[in-house]
Amino acid sequence: MSVILILIIASVLVAAGFLFAFIWSVKKGQFEDDITPGIRMLFDDEKYIEKSHSTNKPK
Amino acid sequence: MQDHQHATSVLTCYHCGEQCKDTTFEIEDKHFCCFGCKTVYEILQDNDMCAYYDMTAHPGVQQRNKTDIRKYAVLDDQQVRANFVRFADGNQTHVTFYLPAMHCSSCIWLLEHMHKLHPGIIQSRVDFPKKEVSVVFDERELALSKVAALLDSVGYEPLLSMSDMDKKPEKTLQRSRLIKIGIAGFAFGNVMMLSFPEYLAGGEVTDAGLQSMFRFLSLALALPVFFYCASEFYVSSWKSIKNKFLNIDVPIALAIIITFTRSLYAIFVEHGPGYFDSMTGIVFFMLVGRYFQDLTYKTISFDRDYRSYFPLSVSLLKKGEEVEKPLSALETGDLIVVRNNELIPADALLVKGKGQIDYSFVTGESEPIEKRIGELVYAGGRQTGAAIELKVVKEVSQSYLTQLWNNIDVSRKEDERQSFVQMLGRYFALIVLIVSAIACGYWIMQGDYQRALDSLITPMIVACPCALLLSATFTNGNAIRYFGKYGIYLKNALVIEKMTKTDAIVFDKTGTLTQSNTTSTEYIGEELSSVEKHMIAVVAAQSTHPYSKAIVRFLGNTMLYAVENFKEFTGAGIEGMVDQVHIQIGSAKFVGVPNALQEEHGIAYIAIDNVVRGRFRFANKYRAGLDDMISRLKQQYDVYILSGDNDADKEYLLQYFPAEHMFFNQSPHDKLKFIKQLQQRHRKVMMLGDGLNDAGALQQSETGIAVAQSSNFTPASDVVMDVKQLINLPALFKYATAARRIIIGSFVLSIIYNVIGLYFALQGSLSPVVAAILMPLSTITIVSFTTGMTTLAAKWVMGKNRAS
Secondary structure, three states: HHHHHHHHHHHHHHHHHHHHHHHHHHHHOOOOOHHHHHHHHOOHHHHHHHHHHOOOOOO | HHHHHHHHHHHHOOOOOOOOOOOEEEOOEEEEEHHHHHHHHHHHHHOOOHHHHOOOOOOOOOOOOOOOOOHHHHHHHHHHHOOOOEEEOOOOEEEEEOOOOOOOOHHHHHHHHHOOOOEEEEEEEEEEOOOOEEEEEEEOOOOHHHHHHHHHHOOOOOOOOOHHHHHOHHHHHHHHHHHHHHHHHHHHHHHHHHHHHHOOOOOOOOOOOHHHHHHHHHHHHHHHHHHOOOOHHHHHHHHHHHHHOOOOHHHHHHHHHHHHEEEEEHHHHOOOOOOOHHHHHHHHHHHHHHHHHHHOOOOOOOOOOOOOOOOOOEEEEEEEEEEEEEEHHHOOEEEEOOOOEEEOOOOHHHHOOEEEEEEHHHHHOOOOEOOOOOOOOOOOOOOOOOOHHHHHHHHHHHHHHHHHHHHHOOOOOOOHHHHHHHOOOOOOOHHHHHHHHHHHHHHHHHOOOHHHHHHHHHHHHHHHHHHHHHHHHHHHHHHHHHHOOOOOEOOOOOOHHHHHOOOEEEEEHHHHHHEEEEEEEEEEEOOOOOHHHHHHHHHHHOOOHHHHHHHHHHHHOOOOOOOOEEEEEEEOOOEEOOOOOEEEEEHHHHHHHOOOOOOOOEEOOOOOOEEEEEEEEEEEOOOOOOHHHHHHHHHOOOEEEEEOOOOHHHHHHHHOOOOOHHEEEEEEEEEHHHHHHHHHHOOOEEEEEEEEOOOOOOOHOEEEEEEEEEOOOOOOOOEEEEHHHHHHHHHHHHHHHHHHHHHHHHHHHHHHHHHHHHHHHHHHOOOOHHHHEEEEEEEHHHHHHHHHHHHHHHHHHHHHHHOH
């Protein structure tokens, strides 16, 4: 029976991991703008990519 | 003449896709409808950014009504600046602007490539649903005002208004709701899993150690749900109890607390299974339902006040020099300059220039009003024509327009108490309490105290009004979503219910039933030769009066002749000599029509060499499909028309509206009063309007619908509706009624479940198995029933009319 104990704890931990991933993504604002990123990825412009990499986002 | 018309009907603007009407601007093989559009194209061409035009055909927005970019100078004022800048450290400055013109993927592309236009811009990112752009730029290279001007120069005018300066908190609210749903869902799923052994074994799990571990794990998972996720229910019900009123959250909070304490008792005292699965389930489904119901439209504001209509700054004249000042710094006695298409911010005296003030938005009158030096000009109008100078006589907050807003009867509160759902929910909770009290009494008399306690508490767990409320929240949430898909944006769910009660519909005329800024022109009289037509057009082209412009549009301007001795007589007409021929255009009196009975509106007579030849008639253009809509509405409702305009169209409108239901020359206060009178006769009024003159009436009526042209300003209202959807008003009513029926249907469904649950609960023998099956089964069937039915109803009722 003790193997069930381990299984349960493992499964709850995995689920908790996903929960924290979800909370993190909400806090990052990933659920707020669900249109622009989809369009943005279709722009193939190298200059743009270079630029956005070189800027350091201040907190 | 024929050729000319043919040519114009084919030419569309390369930038905005609109027809090039009066004159066209050309670059190579590309045509532009106005100078503004052409300028935008040139800027993009210079910066090698014409990819803008490859992604979407005609991605631009018409640039004809540009305002002066000098107004952005006010952004460099420290106080104003602080409201827009989110971050600044000397190297980088972060700023967010709201750009109503944003509408397609080309817009996103252009706005995210702002750095190509100016090296000082480091990065720009678009939030499309909010129509916002966040710009990171180097303030040593360009000032904030220059960033705004740059956006304006490529056709995206940032909307800067005073009321934007004090809002924000919504973001975090939405986020915390999502996090709560995540946690509740996580706990609900896991507690369900941990409860399974109990369900299957009928409450007898062989391994005692495992059993108690499962129970304590469930408790641990339920704690954050009880204390964090469900907190908003406690807060809201506590507030309502303090106001001596039971709102819909009270039974929910009660059910949650009872279930939780009963489960604690079960675990620690009885050493039996708890009801944490039910409790977490209630919280999870309720939160999801609320989330869908509260999904509001980010770019639409329903509670605008006068401040969002006003610009942020005014051009102040100080010792002959123009300075941009924040509107709040404006004082009486100040001299201000108002240019073409700019708003008059405060009641003022005209001191220089000729006022041609368009009050259509404030009063509903369709013609601009001429003002002469020394006359008082009310705030809210728009100057059309050359710049004027004004002397402010009243502060912004004291002006006529502002007073209009402040005078609105605020006593009309959102009366949630009357809501059908609220009522049913409350009665249901009451009935459950009474029934369980009776059962409890019965068991006490039987001497079975344990069962008495159970039968008092378990009904609250099983038959909690949760299922009932879910049906309402999910139906409303889904219905609001569908309304939104069809271009109708509801402020909240209560509006659906209020709509179904409507029995009188009041329409505004200008801008609501008519298309604003378009007139249909008609010529009545003797046939004119093509030479004469050209002559009339040339004379009319000299004037900026809207009728003259309409004549030019109607006849087409060929510029074949030169005009001599052109004279304009305010309020009367214009005249000029063309090729030795004397042309007069104007009122009956001006051209000398012999027996003109009365001054007619919307007529301009033509006289050639002092012989009256005929007249032009200008009529407002009514929206297509109007007659069908009105005749359908008339069968069920009383329809009224309340217009701030003159009664020139009365005859035309008689075919739709009974004469005693038409009111013209109504001031904003008259409109408000009229709605109040209807309400005193116990009518439930729906008002449709578009302008500031309707603001009072919109708020006073049970359902105020603001009819919106694309991204324009809308007054405070319950519903914001796309103009294109106006003719679908009957379908809107039908759908609202359908939504109400669906709620009732799902109520019946949930009552059946509740009766079954109560049957077990009242016997005091509710086993966890029954509870566990009943709870998710009822929620899932109800949720799928309501969402499925609302979707079907939307397809059925509004199917063909979907907005783009």
